[in-house]
Amino acid sequence: MEKIKANITGKELLELGYPQGKVMGVALEVAAQHFGGCGIEETYSVLKSVLLKPDNFVHDEKLSAIAHELLKPKDEVLPLRDTPDLYKVYGAEGIEQGAVNQIEMAMRLPIAKAGALMPDAHQGYGLPIGGVLATENAVIPYGVGVDIGCRMCMTIYDIPESILSERKEDLKQMLIRNTKFGRATFSKPKDHEVLENSLFREIKLIEGLKDKAAAQIGSSGGGNHFVEFGITEIEDPDNEFKLPVGRYLALLSHSGSRGFGGAIAQYYTKLAMSKCKLPHEARHLSWLDLDTEDGQEYWLAMNLAGDYASACHHQIHERMAVGLRATPVAMVENHHNFAWKEKDLQGNEIIVHRKGATPAGKGVLGIIPGSMTAPGYIVRGKGEESSINSASHGAGRAMSRTKAKNSLDKQAVAQHIRTAGVEVIGSGIDEAPMAYKDIKQVMESQKDLVDVVGSFQPKIVRMCGDEKFQEVD
Template identity: 35%
Template structure:
């Protein structure tokens, strides 16, 4: 059985907070107590075992709201999530040295702040996105001033990785089958949309639902123009992130195909968000569910829970647990900040902890060292009530932004 403890916030703070771990730092607890005071929370807040301090709201939290949405809870990497695909290849069919595969992917998929020199996505992908985006920017022209070369940039960034904790990996499962897995979101335009509406919410009156304990928890009330505009924009960014991962997967397969024996993609393919908001039915009522660092784990619904660089990852199937609002963790979760990891660990530590994995081992990615993250096995043990493991994956190659 997994762990569940309840911060019974009802008397002092507001709604209860159900937490699926005992490993919660005090800063995160303070943040959760503030979130629990919001009067538009439906039933309770669920907190996943990879919980850690976040900007705006706690990472690993599932926040069901009635008649309101908190833009900062969704965050600025709107639609960030995972894509994984199993190939018809076995471990022994991979080359002994994977550096050529990593180099081929890095040549094909821009990382960090880079983008494609020309638009790679098909017109059939771009046209509907472009049409919907124009409706958004016509109402909010300031968005176009927040991103250089706005119209070309968002199109050239489809099929790009980004930086931070985003990655592309080759993995092996328990049967020695080869998987391609990646983690990315809505890139520069998603960031612009998130930033713009977070600041807009902070400037709007916050009196419809009583006291707001933190400016970062500023909301849009359903029925207002801002609410409708934000929901339209956030849905667009989520769709963009989904298409970004699809295009990236296509480019990765195109890059590695000449270097490997002939292969096919299997039917096991998953593309899921873990920073997003959508309407769902819970405890008999339709609510807006914001998952900030959590994935949906409805009954028999497949998801991806990655570990840190050099650790295990998991393909999982949801159990539809109502107390978690049909959710589970989105990864291992950070144990420390990026700056603390850089101060605490050296390049040599990174080399030691990623031994046997073809990946960057320079100072620029020390903040992504496995020790900066929680133990993925412990995280998984704490959510056996939420998901069952279908495949256990081990990274053999990793591309970082």
């Protein structure tokens, strides 16, 4: 038989029945190294024989590499439900299709029990921002989000709103001196009891992150995170703070667990994806079973990151209270990137992921901010089961950061902010007010989910960066 150089391709290996993956590369390499001078039919025959009975070739000098690769245990891809279970949407007219596609993918998971889209929803990774998902005995790291424990915190002072004009420069300097954003940290960070948590000794990953956590404590992230002075108006005479109806000075902050929480999220997301094999399009929804050591470890780490995020906010507010030489008369705060153990109507335990959603169980207080020029709201949850006891976490983006940067006029944005009577220190065009949805429409879409206790109007806003937003033009 005439000997010719075999020209085996990946396509031809597929036709022989070889599975896609590393084994194809190994087979091509072996064929080129040992069978390049053989007839093509002979090469096909040898490769087919190894494929059909790899056990017979595990000790073959030339073919053992292919045999070992074929005999490796195959990762089983978990099937999704053919169609998504039913879920509730609030404010559907303002929600982009990408967010809808993501919640529908989540509702095809075999662990999914219930789902909902809040009116501020937009596309993210895994769950959409503004997505709520209840699961059975499983936690999805990307369902919680990268910024674990991202939260709102407000302190209210019995100080007349006139301070905002009378001591405007003092308040601005107070914000600049006592807040750090992005990569900036305090030269002498404060200590906090959260850093003494035993998990910093018991979990190797957490132990390795302690120095980062200690260095960044009391600081805020970049992007849409902020610390701002403004006017809170208490509207409900039966408010939980027992404050008279009226207007008060308030401080509002928005941030999460910094690099500490981000590292936890990335590590356990990769771990979940390696152990919970889902179809490629659903890979960011990989979960950890709470009956496993990995699932329990993530749950502990997630809760520690939430406690750390709360500690960061409390240090910010403590620094401001010292600067104001005043004691707050009320504080309200809530996570909106987290997972909770709750009960459904039948009394069964469910794991509720709120990725960019505010807890709104019956009587639960929370904060829903607007944009840098639009009001935010102190709300009391109504405990609506169809929303899985949730509400929006803000106005929600109307356009992506890229679109905002490419389409918005800096001078027009600066004029809009000046007209609103707001001063912004830091930030960028991607955080412009018009990049966000109308918070009043969002609140109208969720009037069945929350009652409004009071409102908050930003006046001096501090975000990442030291320049005044008004000076960009």
